[in-house]
Amino acid sequence: MTSELHRHDISDQARTMIEPYLPGRKGAWGGIAKDNRSFINAVVWVLRTGAPWRDLPEEFGGWKNTHRRFCRWRDKGIWERLLEVGH
Numbered sequence: 001m002t003s004e005l006h007r008h009d010i011s012d013q014a015r016t017m018i019e020p021y022l023p024g025r026k027g028a029w030g031g032i033a034k035d036n037r038s039f040i041n042a043v044v045w046v047l048r049t050g051a052p053w054r055d056l057p058e059e060f061g062g063w064k065n066t067h068r069r070f071c072r073w074r075d076k077g078i079w080e081r082l083l084e085v086g087h
Helices: 012-021 036-049 064-078 078-085
Strands: none
Touching: 012 036, 012 078, 036 064, 064 078
């Protein structure tokens, strides 16, 4: 993914707020995630556009892996925790 922000991308402020709650961060148990921000931006793109996962632009990576990771986060309750951070 390019370093420039797109209109669907999460802001630096939002990223800073949720970063301590993300799996795969440095210092957390398990492996370090390749790029949580790019993954979250991919999910936000799908949710905001209403497009099917298969239409995810290549700049976000493969849609199958992104969808699989989205489902893993859903099953672990990660999305709910991230939504609670802002409240």
